Amino acid sequence: MIPSRVVARIGARAAHEELARQAGSTPVHRGLTAPRSTATLHHGSVRLVLTLDLPYPIDIARASTEIQRHVTEQVVRLTGMSIDRVTLSVQQLVLAEDPASLRAR
Structure with missing residues (x-):
């Protein structure tokens, strides 16, 4: 059995990867805090709760x-x-450094 803390870390890492893909850079470079995750395991299935920041606008x-x-x-x-x-x-929306450049996309 995989410990819940390991599953939670996998979930947080996957959220970090997807945020980086969406933002075009690592979340830390965008001023976002690293995603946090908790996992609850029950009979081989998982419930994950992720807490994260999102860039704004999005x-x-x-x-x-x-x-x-x-x-x-x-x-x-x-x-x-x-x-x-x-x-x-979602804990907070973090304003992009140059919101005009995001609106132009």
Whole structure:
């Protein structure tokens, strides 16, 4: 059995990867705190709760869906466990250094 803290770290790392992909740079360079995660294991399945910051402006619904998808795929791939739920808690929206450049995209 994989310990819940290991599964939580996999989830946090996967969220970090997806945030970096969406932002085009690492979340730390964007002023975002590293995602945090807790995992609850029950009979071979996992419930993850992720706490993270998102860059602003951003399509929050789309970004959240993509983070949940990537976290689910990575946890399943690396642990072989099924995912019951991935819950996101957005702590804050962090204003981009140059919001005009993001609007131009």
